[in-house]
Amino acid sequence: MRFGSSLFTAIGDELDGLRRGLTDLATGMVRDRTRLAITGLRRSGKTVLTTCLAHHLLEPSGLPFLSVVAENRLDATRLVPLRDLPPFPLEEAVAGLARETPIWPQPTDRLSGLAIEMLYRTGHRLGRLIDPTRRHFIEIVDYPGEWLLDLPLLEHDFRTFSAHALALAERPIRQPAAAAWQELLKEVDPQAPGDPALEARLAEAYRTYLRACQEELGLSFIQPGRFVDRSKIADEELISFCPLPLPASPLPHDSIGARFERRFERYRDELVKPFYRDNFSRFDRQIVLVDLLTALNRGPDHFEDVQESLATVVRSFRYGSGSILTNWLTPKIDRLVFAATKADHIAPSQHAAMKQLLEIMIAPSSRHTRFAGAPHEVLAVAALRSTDVVRTELHGQVLSCLKGRLVETGQETVLFPGELPPDLPEPHDWTSGRFRFRDFAPRRLPRGRNGAASHIRLDQLLEAAVGDRLT
Ligand SMILES: Nc1nc2c(ncn2[C@@H]2O[C@H](COP(=O)(O)OP(=O)(O)OP(=O)(O)O)[C@@H](O)[C@H]2O)c(=O)[nH]1
Ligand SMILES: [Mg+2]
Structure with a gap:
């Protein structure tokens, strides 16, 4: 029975591939585009993430878990301007991060975008027989969550x-x-x-x-x-x-x-209305970034403020009955990915707690969205990893510590970064001064082979957001 249903799925996929192949014949080549929007509250890491995503898409060896890369189907990528939006300052941001002493990009507060043209071969067997080559434009838009x-x-x-x-x-x-x-x-x-x-x-x-x-x-x-x-x-x-x-x-x-x-x-x-009508309604996929560590560092009032903001942000993706937006436009976003950023500021053993905490924070709001239960994913990521993990022993216990250059002192340091609560913090968590996650200076954005080691789960983030568009 199980075999039967997976066979049907496989046939369905192949038919889909064939259908797309036929479109290829009619149009010369499939010209698909996916508008991937990246948002988050101020300083959540939108510009660094957009920069690193684009950089790695242009040098895709840094994205080993993106299926089109893993399956060796990607032939070429190139940067193309987006005609309808102000340009994202990619060159400037990459140059800053690739310097001998790298610098983080400047704060931004307007919407901007870029597009990456991708040439790849389809993974669908029947589609491959007709015309294996596909062209897809990933259009990445960075916009302030405050909107x-x-x-x-x-x-x-x-x-x-x-x-x-x-x-x-x-x-x-x-x-x-x-x-x-x-x-x-x-x-x-x-x-x-x-x-x-x-x-x-x-x-x-x-x-x-x-x-x-x-x-x-x-x-x-x-x-x-x-x-x-x-x-x-x-x-x-x-x-x-x-x-x-x-x-x-x-x-x-x-x-x-x-x-x-x-x-x-x-x-x-x-x-407000024109933003939703002219931009939001054209987004296909949405990544929402959340800087949980800064929210925890700042204490209970700030944490509550971030929670409230996040709940309001998520309302924009609620298209069910009674949605404010669907009264006057048809939003297209059909996949939503929430990412807790700066995961390089904690030990990898804490990533599961980071993801779980974010899941809990968005749960009350996401239950009411069309995304409930289905296409929304939560990940812990770092666009640019600024630390290495070092294991040290203390009183016979192995501790995962981080090594990196602290922003405060400018010194290369090894420290125990602290732990996240796997659930919403309890009152005693705040009084014990438990949360003091530190800021590390950026490491140089690498070119070529070392790309994969320079981030945490950027490829999984992309796979969750647009992987199905590159099959
Ligand atoms: N360690 C680390 N720090 C990061 C990472 N991404 C962002 N940061 C830090 O977060 C700051 C803000 O990142 P941006 O990408 O500029 O954030 P933003 O959301 O675009 O900020 P605004 O444009 O001001 O809203 C950076 O200056 C870094 O200090 C990351 O992957 N790792
Ligand atoms: Mg920015």
């Missing part, structure tokens, strides 16, 4: 957005950053006539608060996301509002409240 935090704005009006943002600012961790803006709010009557000077001060105070949340407090849940963009927004008016404590009665047309309300609606309709 996905704006998704709830699509179902909010100014009143609900304000209520939510005002409550968030009351949280003890945010309070110090919010104080100046809250003080200014006390002087404001949302029903009073518009006052451009006061409005500008209010909007600036709110942006300063959000920037402080992000830069000084290291928080992720920033809404509206574009208020902290380092690149300039062409129309300043779109980010010239802030949440207000609104009265129950209607706002006069020219009041501050009504003017902010219109700007909020413009932000929602002219920035």
Whole structure:
């Protein structure tokens, strides 16, 4: 019986291969493309991962577990520009990482992309008989996860957005950053006539608060996301509002409240919606990166903030009934991979716990997504491995330590990196000062043969995300 069903699967695969082969005959060559989007909260490792993925795809010996490489079917790859998006700064990022003293790429806060053209031979037996050669474009797009935090704005009006943002600012961790803006709010009557000077001060105070949340407090849940963009927004008016404590009665047309309300609606309709309509709706596959180690290092409030942000990010991939997005567009993403990044900052024996912790963090949200149970995968990865594992003995016990150059001291050091909780941390985990994962300086991005040793599971990540498109 089992044999029978696997035989049917095999026949199904072959027919699929044959069908694609026939397409080849009709069109000369299959010209497929997969748009693979990479996102994550700030500093989660998007640019380093995009750089290393592209670098290894161009020198594929570094990806031994990508099946098209493992099966020796890949003939050639080359970089091609993506016409519809700003270019990803690959050359610059690779040059920085390949220097004698490598440097990490600069922070980025806009969407950018590149494409890798891949020529390979199909693994399908029948397809091979007709025309074995395939061409596929892997289009990689790097975009800020903060943009996905704006998704709830699509179902909010100014009143609900304000209520939510005002409550968030009351949280003890945010309070110090919010104080100046809250003080200014006390002087404001949302029903009073518009006052451009006061409005500008209010909007600036709110942006300063959000920037402080992000830069000084290291928080992720920033809404509206574009208020902290380092690149300039062409129309300043779109980010010239802030949440207000609104009265129950209607706002006069020219009041501050009504003017902010219109700007909020413009932000929602002219920035958030177009991102989903023009970009998101064209992504085929999505990788979401999460820097769990920094979240743990920063303590319970930050960890909760990352959890909340992640839950909001995952909502963008929920296409079931009641989804905000499916009311007005048809998202295509049919495979989602979550990756805990910087796995080279812990011992390999901890990777299972890292993966499990991420699984638990996304579980409540993923249960409701269309991905529940099926095509979503979770991995622990490092795009650029900055450490080696060294085993040492302490009181008769073998410990897995890491050797690398610490960012803090600039010195080559061997240390025990600490352990992750395999479940959500308990209150006592936070008090014991248990989490202190260290930052290591980058190692040189190698060319050619040593590629596979320079990362952790990048090939498995790619296989999970696009392997089925290269069969
Ligand atoms: N050890 C190690 N550190 C990494 C790795 N990837 C990223 N990092 C660290 O994380 C930082 C942020 O990486 P980026 O790739 O710039 O992160 P990002 O998500 O693009 O950041 P923004 O553009 O600011 O949102 C780097 O400067 C490194 O310090 C990795 O694979 N290994
Ligand atoms: Mg970046």
